[in-house]
Amino acid sequence: MNIESRQPKAAKAMGPFYQEIIAKDGDAPPVLKLEAGVPQTSEDIPLDRFTSQDFFDLEMKKMWRKVWQYACRDEHLPETGDYYVYDLGRHSIVLVRTESGKIKGYHNSCLHRGTKLKPSNSSGYSAQIQCPYHGWTWNLDGTLNEVPCAWEFPHLDYEKNRLPEVKVDVWNSLVFINMDLSAPPLLDYLEVLPEHCAAWDFTDWYVSVHARKELACNWKAAQEAFIEGYHGPMVHPQLSGSAAQQQHDIFGDHVSRDLVALGVKTRRGGVEVTEQEVLDGMLMGDRSLVDGEKPRVPEGSTAREVMARQMRDAYRTQFGIDLSGMSNSEVLDSIKYSLFPNLFIFTGISLRILYQYRPLGNDPDRCLFDILFMRPVPKDGVRPDPAPVTYVREHESYRDVPGMDPGFGLLFDQDTQIMRWQNEGNHATVKGAITYSNYMESRLRHLHNTLDKYLKA
Ligand SMILES: [Fe+2]
Numbered sequence: 001m002n003i004e005s006r007q008p009k010a011a012k013a014m015g016p017f018y019q020e021i022i023a024k025d026g027d028a029p030p031v032l033k034l035e036a037g038v039p040q041t042s043e044d045i046p047l048d049r050f051t052s053q054d055f056f057d058l059e060m061k062k063m064w065r066k067v068w069q070y071a072c073r074d075e076h077l078p079e080t081g082d083y084y085v086y087d088l089g090r091h092s093i094v095l096v097r098t099e100s101g102k103i104k105g106y107h108n109s110c111l112h113r114g115t116k117l118k119p120s121n122s123s124g125y126s127a128q129i130q131c132p133y134h135g136w137t138w139n140l141d142g143t144l145n146e147v148p149c150a151w152e153f154p155h156l157d158y159e160k161n162r163l164p165e166v167k168v169d170v171w172n173s174l175v176f177i178n179m180d181l182s183a184p185p186l187l188d189y190l191e192v193l194p195e196h197c198a199a200w201d202f203t204d205w206y207v208s209v210h211a212r213k214e215l216a217c218n219w220k221a222a223q224e225a226f227i228e229g230y231h232g233p234m235v236h237p238q239l240s241g242s243a244a245q246q247q248h249d250i251f252g253d254h255v256s257r258d259l260v261a262l263g264v265k266t267r268r269g270g271v272e273v274t275e276q277e278v279l280d281g282m283l284m285g286d287r288s289l290v291d292g293e294k295p296r297v298p299e300g301s302t303a304r305e306v307m308a309r310q311m312r313d314a315y316r317t318q319f320g321i322d323l324s325g326m327s328n329s330e331v332l333d334s335i336k337y338s339l340f341p342n343l344f345i346f347t348g349i350s351l352r353i354l355y356q357y358r359p360l361g362n363d364p365d366r367c368l369f370d371i372l373f374m375r376p377v378p379k380d381g382v383r384p385d386p387a388p389v390t391y392v393r394e395h396e397s398y399r400d401v402p403g404m405d406p407g408f409g410l411l412f413d414q415d416t417q418i419m420r421w422q423n424e425g426n427h428a429t430v431k432g433a434i435t436y437s438n439y440m441e442s443r444l445r446h447l448h449n450t451l452d453k454y455l456k457a
Helices: 008-013 016-026 051-065 219-224 275-285 303-319 328-332 407-427 442-455
Strands: 069-073 082-088 090-096 103-107 124-127 143-146 164-173 174-178 205-215 247-250 255-260 334-339 343-346 351-360 363-376 387-393
Touching: 016 124, 016 328, 051 363, 051 442, 069 082, 069 090, 069 328, 082 351, 090 174, 143 328, 219 351, 219 363, 219 407, 219 442, 247 442, 275 303, 303 328, 303 363, 363 407, 387 442
Parallel strands: 205 387
Antiparallel strands: 069 174, 082 090, 082 124, 090 103, 103 164, 164 174, 205 363, 247 255, 255 334, 334 343, 343 351, 351 363
């Protein structure tokens, strides 16, 4: 059965929709005024897609090895010889900045006896790529340079023993890999993303906080928690907004998005809040943006207007960046694009974050979830190094990650703690299926639809 692809009218009772809010602002760019909707069907989805080893193996073979996927930021390997290891299931790719300045990616396995050339999750500098077991050594361009006791290997063809490569491409300072050497170009894969992000440059930004947590759930379940706001009232009782106002758009197989207006009054639980309370709530999200006295909402103004002004002032004084040409929506809102299969990009100024999801080992019940907060490089300053990865163990809190805002830390704790419960319940099911909502959970179904296109190809 086909469903209504626009926001259900009944949700209006909870407050204004995103399009109404930005129409009132009067300054939103065309790309945010778009409403593509979420055209789909509403059938149940089998739950064994999350739990079955066979299904996981099929995903690995037919999807993960065929798609462009986000690996790291350009800034993670700025100089010749810098490397960064991207692990994916049991695959491991070592990305290297070569002498030509280009980034190359190699399967992280020695051609002698298979040892990993660089440890998982590592990064650093290395003039050559040397196996830590017997010392076979490759040049950064992947050519075999040296084999200790070479006289033992008269049968070795050096030319045939170049490190096997993956495809690598960079868009907007994000580094992507594809294990399929015959894959179409990254730009084709990105669909509308480059066009939509034309005004949102990530190059002059750096990673200010980087948290990585192993989750006891399937990689799709981890991702799903962040493309629906339906769980808000149960999992995040401290939040006052309503998820029913969130706009969802599906643009193609790989790209969808959600738009959430910040700094607006919504109704949840019938409680009316004041503009000042809305502003206070927003300022909790990023205390670094407030110098000195707590801002007030003047009579006749709104929290949204005050907060947008606050942001523009803070960016001018702290980073030397002029945001006067940016709309309130771009400055304030949560604008989040999903790129199948492993990346979410927040493109707004106040929330510029990357989420990365990937299977871990050969296990449908485990995945890695990376959160990268980004900050602008000060116009007159030196580019700071990207923040090192802070690992968050299952019973640790994101609030203890250096630089993490406590409000966000709490949100991430809540989101990730529910996942073990969900995963265990997925295995305990007798229904054997998921029933998604039509609009708020539409992009979860879309994730499965796109996945199926790869699995059936
Ligand atoms: Fe959440």
